[in-house]
Amino acid sequence: MNSIRKIYNILIKEFKEQGWWPISSLKNKEGIDENGYHHKSYYYPETDEQIFEICVGAILTQNTSWKNVEKAITNLKQNNSLSVNSILELNQNKLAELIKSSGYHNQKARKLKEFAKFYIKNKNNIHREELLRVWGIGPETADSILLYAFRKEYFVIDTYTKRIFLRIGLCSQKISYNEFQSLIQNSIKKDYKIYNEYHALLVKLGKETCKTKPLCFKCLLKSTCSFSKNSKLLLKNSKNRKV
DNA sequence: TCCCAGGGGCCGA
DNA sequence: TCGGCCCATGGG
Numbered sequence: 356m357n358s359i360r361k362i363y364n365i366l367i368k369e370f371k372e373q374g375w376w377p378i379s380s381l382k383n384k385e386g387i388d389e390n391g392y393h394h395k396s397y398y399y400p401e402t403d404e405q406i407f408e409i410c411v412g413a414i415l416t417q418n419t420s421w422k423n424v425e426k427a428i429t430n431l432k433q434n435n436s437l438s439v440n441s442i443l444e445l446n447q448n449k450l451a452e453l454i455k456s457s458g459y460h461n462q463k464a465r466k467l468k469e470f471a472k473f474y475i476k477n478k479n480n481i482h483r484e485e486l487l488r489v490w491g492i493g494p495e496t497a498d499s500i501l502l503y504a505f506r507k508e509y510f511v512i513d514t515y516t517k518r519i520f521l522r523i524g525l526c527s528q529k530i531s532y533n534e535f536q537s538l539i540q541n542s543i544k545k546d547y548k549i550y551n552e553y554h555a556l557l558v559k560l561g562k563e564t565c566k567t568k569p570l571c572f573k574c575l576l577k578s579t580c581s582f583s584k585n586s587k588l589l590l591k592n593s594k595n596r597k598v
Numbered sequence: 599t600c601c602c603a604g605g606g607g608c609c610g611a
Numbered sequence: 612t613c614g615g616c617c618c619a620t621g622g623g
Contacts (some may be wrong), residue, residue: 418618418619419619419621420620420621420622422621422622423620423622424623426621455619455620456621457619457620458617458618458619458620458621458622459617459618459619459620460619461618461619462617462618462619463618469613582619
């Protein structure tokens with residue numbers, strides 16, 4: 356079994372299913388937690404509204420913590436603006452005000468409007484190349500939308516994925532997005548559920564242990580991670596050093 | 599007060 | 612093609 360598959364097995368065994376992508380309208384329903392994560396079902400999203408909400412979340416979460424995105428989504432909902440048509444109709448400054456908590460709100464308001472125009476025309480036949488031509492949609496956001504909203508098999512490469520695999524020693528600093536995506540996609544089964552879950556598991560690991568300042572001592576992957584081994588060595592050497 | 603967070607566009611070299 | 616800079620709020 357290859358290392359990338361092994362890492363998936365370790366993470367899923369310990370962390371269990373993460374239930375991505377969270378959908379606000381599902382909060383506290385049967386089998387769904389208070390934040391909208393559907394841990395036991397991969398059959399979401401079910402409706403056009405749910406699909407569009409995931410797309411909005413993927414754009415709003417660009418370089419932003421999910422908590423700040425949740426506030427923006429709640430605001431949009433309370434203003435009856437979490438739909439394609441209302442985003443198209445809404446004044447851009449008003450839209451920016453509603454999503455202010457997610458940061459970069461002026462840029463993101465424009466991004467939502469550009470995406471909404473695309474969505475209306477392409478929702479029934481969406482293609483990655485065309486999605487990438489939309490202003491404000493880069494490879495990560497495109498793949499999040501394709502994978503989580505449209506259940507298409509594109510592995511999402513984000514900051515956490517890069518950081519974790521770089522530290523483990525499975526990729527180089529200079530690897531491109533597409534090269535990295537191919538590396539992972541060629542190492543695991545082409546399966547929507549696995550792509551969905553693996554990315555979510557990496558985010559959990561990145562948030563909890565493989566942070567900017569890593570907490571290697573409690574990391575599930577410390578036995579296979581070159582960064583963790585090196586940091587242990589550094590710690591040991593520093594302790595042995597006479598002051 | 600500083601750092602960081604589920605990126606992407608633009609511009610000059 | 613690539614590095615540097617800008618966009619911005621909120622929590623720890």
